[in-house]
Amino acid sequence: MRNYGHFIGGKHVAGKSGRTADVFQPLDGSVFGKVALASKAEVREAVENAKAAQPAWAATNPQRRARVLMKFLELCARDNDKMAELLAREHGKTIPDAKGDIQRGLEVVEFAIGAPQMMKGEYTEGAGPGIDIYSMRQPLGVCAGITPFNFPAMIPLWKAGPAIAAGNAFVLKPSERDPGVPLMLAELFLEAGLPPGIFNVVNGDKEAVDAVLDDEDIKAVGFVGSTSIAEYVYSRGCAAGKRVQCFGGAKNHMIIMPDADMDQAADALIGAGYGSAGERCMAISVAVPVGEDAANRLMDKLVPRVEALKIGPSTAADVDFGPLVTAQALERVKGYVDIGVKEGAKLVVDGRGFKMQGYENGYYMGGCLFDNVTKDMRIYKEEIFGPVLSVVRAKTYNEALDLANDHEYGNGVAIYTRDGDAARDFAAKVNVGMVGINVPIPVPLAYYTFGGWKRSSFGDLNQHGPDAFRFYTKTKTVTSRWPSGIKDGASFVIPTMG
Ligand code: NAD
Numbered sequence: 170m171r172n173y174g175h176f177i178g179g180k181h182v183a184g185k186s187g188r189t190a191d192v193f194q195p196l197d198g199s200v201f202g203k204v205a206l207a208s209k210a211e212v213r214e215a216v217e218n219a220k221a222a223q224p225a226w227a228a229t230n231p232q233r234r235a236r237v238l239m240k241f242l243e244l245c246a247r248d249n250d251k252m253a254e255l256l257a258r259e260h261g262k263t264i265p266d267a268k269g270d271i272q273r274g275l276e277v278v279e280f281a282i283g284a285p286q287m288m289k290g291e292y293t294e295g296a297g298p299g300i301d302i303y304s305m306r307q308p309l310g311v312c313a314g315i316t317p318f319n320f321p322a323m324i325p326l327w328k329a330g331p332a333i334a335a336g337n338a339f340v341l342k343p344s345e346r347d348p349g350v351p352l353m354l355a356e357l358f359l360e361a362g363l364p365p366g367i368f369n370v371v372n373g374d375k376e377a378v379d380a381v382l383d384d385e386d387i388k389a390v391g392f393v394g395s396t397s398i399a400e401y402v403y404s405r406g407c408a409a410g411k412r413v414q415c416f417g418g419a420k421n422h423m424i425i426m427p428d429a430d431m432d433q434a435a436d437a438l439i440g441a442g443y444g445s446a447g448e449r450c451m452a453i454s455v456a457v458p459v460g461e462d463a464a465n466r467l468m469d470k471l472v473p474r475v476e477a478l479k480i481g482p483s484t485a486a487d488v489d490f491g492p493l494v495t496a497q498a499l500e501r502v503k504g505y506v507d508i509g510v511k512e513g514a515k516l517v518v519d520g521r522g523f524k525m526q527g528y529e530n531g532y533y534m535g536g537c538l539f540d541n542v543t544k545d546m547r548i549y550k551e552e553i554f555g556p557v558l559s560v561v562r563a564k565t566y567n568e569a570l571d572l573a574n575d576h577e578y579g580n581g582v583a584i585y586t587r588d589g590d591a592a593r594d595f596a597a598k599v600n601v602g603m604v605g606i607n608v609p610i611p612v613p614l615a616y617y618t619f620g621g622w623k624r625s626s627f628g629d630l631n632q633h634g635p636d637a638f639r640f641y642t643k644t645k646t647v648t649s650r651w652p653s654g655i656k657d658g659a660s661f662v663i664p665t666m667g
Contacts (some may be wrong), residue, residue, distance in 0.1 A: 171202030173348045175211060176355035178218035179365020185211060190345050195261030195492040196482040198481055198530030204348045209372035212340070212380035215369040219311040219338035220386050222366025227336035228261045231285040234334055242362035245354075247276055252353055256321055257483035258527045259347035261492040261532065262445045264484060265661075267322075267341045271350075271574045272643030273612070277633045280615035284334035287638040297664075299650045306642035308336035309388040309412070310412040313381045317394040317400060318344035318494055321447045327349050327619075329368055331637035333358075337389075340369045342381055344394075346494055347359070348372050368485050383404045389641060391632070393450075395552075396578075396624050403627035414481065414628035414640060418552040419580035419621060422455040423609060424595065426566065426586035434585040435470035441583075441609035442558040443478055443536045446490045448498075450625075451581045451603070455542075456560045457569045468517070468540060475518040475558070478536045479575045482528055492525075492532040493555060499532040502555030506537050509548035509559070514539040520556065526624070544572060552578070564593060574600040582623030583609050591605060602626065 173192065193325040194201040226234070245252070256267040276540035288303040295339060314328030321343060330338045334384020343351035351370050358368045371377055379389055382405045389412040392402040396417030407415035423441070425434045441453040456471075457600050481488035493499045503521050510516050520535020534556065542559040549559055563569040573582050583605035592606045602621040605611030613619050615636070620631030630636040631632045 170351065173352060173372060174205060174206040175205060176214065176368075177215045178222075178369070179359050180354070182214075184372070186420060190346065192259060193617070194258050195493060195494055195532045196258065196484065196527050197393070198324060198496065198532060201259060202349070204345050204372045206345065206571055207371045207377040207380070209376065209380040212371050212373070212377050212384065215340045215371045216311055216384050216386050218366040219340055219369055222364050223308070223310055223336075223338035226338060226364055226367050229336075231288055231334070231336070234336065235282045235284050237331065237362045238278050238334060239359055241363070244357045244361055245271065247334060248353070248357065254323065254484065255349045255353065257491070259349050259492050260318065260321060261483050262448075262492050263488050266445050267483075270320050270358055271322040273358065274320070274323035274330075276615040277327045277637075278330040278541065279631065281334035281367055281637070283472040284331075284638070287635065288335060288642065290644075292607055295429040298649070298652075298654060300648060301651070302646065302648050304475075304644055304646040306335070306594055306644055309643055311340065311387050312337045312389040312391070312654040313340045313387045315342045315381065315390065315392045316344060317379055318346035319349040319445070319450070320467045321350045323353060324393050326631050327637075328415065329354075331633065332641040333363070333367060337641055338367045338369075340371060340381065340387065341667065342371050342373060342377050345372060345374055350362060358530055374399040378402065379405070382411070383409055384451050385409075387411060387415070391640070393632075399627055404637055412593060412640065414626075414630055415452070416620060416626050416632065417624060418554075418578060419450045419452075419625050420550075420576055420583040421451060421453050421583070422576070423453045423468055423583040423585065424563075424566075424569045424573070425456060425458040425463055426584065426591055427460045428587045429463070430438065430587065431463075431470055431583035434467060435474055437583070437585065437609035438471060438558060439474045439478070443475070443490055443556045446493050447556040448494060448554055450610050451607055453583065454558060454571075455489060455549065456558060457563050457572055458560065459563050459566055459569050461562065468560065471538060471558075471560075472517055475536045475538045478556075480532065480533055480535060481525065490556060493534065494532070494533055498555070499534060502553055502557060503534060505548055505551070505553045505555070506557060509542070509546065509557075513550065514548060514559065515541045516545060516548070531553070544575075545607055550577070569596060570595065574598075575655070577624045578593050578621065579623035580625035581605065582609055583607075583611060
């Protein structure tokens with residue numbers, strides 16, 4: 170049994186609050202470990218360590234900071250198998266998918282190694298007589314990340330990589346469901362040469378989150394999780410005067426035009442709808458075929474594919490997806506399937522009864538496929554976050570576009586078509602932050618930014634890409650005049666260059 174505490178000031182520290190939570194192994198439902206839930210005082214201890222370490226780190230030149238991250242990448246490659254297995258055991262996703270989770274996080278660290286370039290300011294020589302103007306980017310000080318269970322490596326690294334590269338110290342409050350990998354990342358950062366106190370992990374629940382939000386020394390908070398908590402974190406963090414960005418839930422649509430390659434579209438829906446048991450914020454949960462003929466052709470391809478999905482323990486080879494993260498998540502997702510049936514949607518494939526032989530206490534369910542879902546149903550409006558795909562039949566392209574545009578979430582969306590005009594029109598008009606054209610999970614690469622629209626995100630700047638450096642730095646602009654011998658007397662009007 171593992172006992173997870175915190176990682177503060179370069180050391181593992183046992184929890185002192187007396188409160189703990191069980192960490193489960195979804196593949197068989199066993200208790201894998203216990204995680205300490207931090208009190209306000211423990212969060213404060215992490216912040217004090219971070220605050221003490223940060224000035225020297227900020228004064229370290231950006232290339233040296235980047236070299237620590239290079240070493241960190243090497244160490245993550247060395248320990249990749251170990252980390253992926255731990256991740257799969259605590260989360261439930263398959264080992265290849267866990268490796269993808271780690272890799273997408275490391276790609277942002279690779280991008281953050283460009284900090285010397287990203288931190289460069291601007292310079293204007295001779296903006297006026299003897300006047301030069303320049304700007305510089307400076308770190309904020311102590312920043313924090315509050316992250317969800319579904320990407321325990323990727324999202325902490327999306328937050329911490331650029332923040333640290335920019336010269337900040339970081340306090341991570343990861344999900345209490347799978348704390349093992351974030352603590353492993355902390356050990357590897359230290360081994361890579363990151364000074365103690367620059368990357369801290371405080372495990373916990375709402376009490377720790379509130380302590381982060383209220384702490385005066387934390388200047389910026391990056392959150393990822395469900396929309397209701399995102400909204401709460403955003404308003405409380407902003408009220409405390411912090412810079413806050415919060416990324417929330419999703420209901421990602423895939424529009425399938427009548428001219429689409431149906432085999433390609435079905436493949437895309439199977440992978441993007443059911444991969445990681447649908448527990449991805451960029452999972453496709455709604456398929457919108459345009460026209461009855463396209464809908465019927467799509468269903469003919471989808472049904473046998475959903476029925477043939479291979480479900481199994483996360484550590485097994487050759488499995489399409491593993492169990493859900495917790496018993497509660499399993500009940501919630503099955504509950505949504507019950508709701509869909511009551512609402513009158515046609516449940517074409519029912520995975521509720523699936524049992525994994527030899528792993529009867531694991532949190533498994535089979536893939537579910539609904540047809541004839543309509544936009545007034547709860548299973549359409551709400552995020553299910555499980556292996557459940559809803560098909561909403563649209564009569565026209567415009568009706569399909571309106572569905573995506575009118576939905577309260579706007580994280581990702583995709584269109585499958587061979588028609589460049591339709592694809593271009595869709596990309597221009599759709600009211601969603603990340604768009605795929607014949608690409609089902611359009612997660613932008615590290616050097617672009619990631620972020621949804623509408624109730625999928627709160628705050629102005631996106632995650633990773635250039636926005637990450639904007640979020641984790643503040644700009645200072647210096648107007649200087651040399652030589653100082655010019656004497657033009659006191660002026661009482663605002664200076665202009667007119
Ligand atoms: P969650 O909202 O339950 O938890 C996220 C974080 O908030 C965790 O660290 C958790 O400890 C903390 N938290 C939970 N309840 C809290 C409360 N009452 N007060 C304060 N803090 C609280 O989310 P989750 O179940 O871990 O993750 C799944 C959700 O995350 C889904 O909605 C998914 O769409 C979303 N997600 C979004 C993105 C994105 O980039 N938009 C990426 C990944 C996941």
